[in-house]
Amino acid sequence: MKTITIDDLKNLQRDSACRVVDVRSAGEFASGHVPGAINIPMDEIDSRLGDVAGSSLLLICNSGQRAALVAERIGGTGTDVCVVQGGTQAWRKAGNPVVQSACSCWSLERQVRLGAGVMVVLSVMLSLLVHRGWIGLAAFVGCGLTFAGLTDICPMGMLLAQMPWNRRKPAIVPQVTDAEGRCTG
Numbered sequence: 001m002k003t004i005t006i007d008d009l010k011n012l013q014r015d016s017a018c019r020v021v022d023v024r025s026a027g028e029f030a031s032g033h034v035p036g037a038i039n040i041p042m043d044e045i046d047s048r049l050g051d052v053a054g055s056s057l058l059l060i061c062n063s064g065q066r067a068a069l070v071a072e073r074i075g076g077t078g079t080d081v082c083v084v085q086g087g088t089q090a091w092r093k094a095g096n097p098v099v100q101s102a103c104s105c106w107s108l109e110r111q112v113r114l115g116a117g118v119m120v121v122l123s124v125m126l127s128l129l130v131h132r133g134w135i136g137l138a139a140f141v142g143c144g145l146t147f148a149g150l151t152d153i154c155p156m157g158m159l160l161a162q163m164p165w166n167r168r169k170p171a172i173v174p175q176v177t178d179a180e181g182r183c184t185g
Contacts, residue, residue, distance in 0.1 A: 001068060001072065001081075002081065003064075003085050004058065004085065005084075005086075006085070006091055009034070009058060009084050009091070010096070012058060013035075018055065018056045018057075018058055019056070019057055019058065020036055020037040020038070020058045021037065021040050021057050021060070022038065022060050022088070023040060023045060023059055023060070023066050023067055024042075024062060025166050026041060026161075027107070027165065027166030028062065028107055028108045029041075030100070030101035031101070031107045032088065032099070032100045033099055033100075034096075034098065034099075035097060035098070037060065042061075042069070043158075043161075045073065045074060049074060052079075056080040057074075057079055058083075059071055059083050060084040060091075062109070063086065064083055064087045065087075066152070067084065067087065068083050069153075108157050108161060108166065111160050112148075112156050112157050112160060116141050116145055116156065119137060119138070120137075120141050122137070123135060123141070
């Protein structure tokens with residue numbers, strides 16, 4: 001698998017044959033992405049690979065882990081693929097600009113932290129007030145967070161990415177009207 005640095009990405013962005021593909025969820029993409037990047041979430045890459053046919057792909061995600069998984073998946077399709085080392089985190093850390101939606105929601109990482117925290121607090125409270133068995137929920141969440149930390153694959157994040165507030169919203173097409181207010185196209 002080929003990788004490139006953030007500095008290489010800046011230089012390659014000037015080349016029109018290269019496409020930066022952000023494989024994060026639509027909500028994560030809206031919370032801040034590399035200028036010029038297009039969003040094809042990891043779970044849609046197989047069906048949307050034709051959208052970027054004929055281009056060299058520079059895959060990026062938050063840290064580089066998901067982009068590497070996508071690169072492995074599509075590596076045998078004949079598409080030229082590179083993974084951006086460090087992902088969007090490294091891009092931001094280097095002080096590079098990001099494009100951010102004016103009405104973006106919380107990042108997926110923040111949603112996971114909130115959800116995990118609420119589940120742990122709730123399970124501890126229920127184990128103290130209702131039944132000791134509820135402590136198992138806290139243990140389950142702890143195991144999930146450990147797995148996510150070790151692998152950079154977060155099942156809770158993947159589930160949250162499917163929620164309506166994290167889905168891409170349809171674009172609103174502006175209406176063109178003439179001087180009398182009639183729609184012209």
